[in-house]
Amino acid sequence: MATPASAEPARDDACAAALEDDLGWALGVVFRSHVKATHAVLADIPGGPRGYQVLASAVQDLGGNQGALAAQLGIDRTVLTYLIDDLEKMDLVERRPDPADRRSRLVVATPKGRALWTDRQAALRQVELRVLGVLGEDAAAFRILLQRLATHANGLDPITHTCQLVEELQ
16 A cells, blocks of 8 residues: 555654664664665675775785785685685786785786776765765765764774674674
8 A cells, every 4th residue: 555645744754853863873874875875886896895995905005915905804815815816807906926925916906907996986986975965065074073983983992804894784
């Protein structure tokens, strides 16, 4: 049975009141919106957001060898191996011998991977604009306040690796 059109404004008012009075619910709504849009932008990258993290680390030369990359991103080494395999199959990254230790491999972005990363950076900025757009000029202040809040919250309950929060939420 369809909901009468007259019931919609009452539900919208209830949602607005919940958002106003419940920080957790408001954060959850914003988080869900951001995650859903981000996943859509990264859907064709093997591993989605995790694969994007590996690609971003390779493009920015942040990861180093596979072991260091696994530790930095909080990804199990075995899982990371399969993820890099999938990224290699798409010609987004390649493994190269580490000049400092020939037994280890560096994960390096290919030109195709760099181009994809640049494209996705622009698309992710559009996601942020869509999520934060309602704030207008206040978006910059919100980002500063949110960063301060996140730093404080992490100090109270530190996340030891980037995937810990996702694992805890699941």
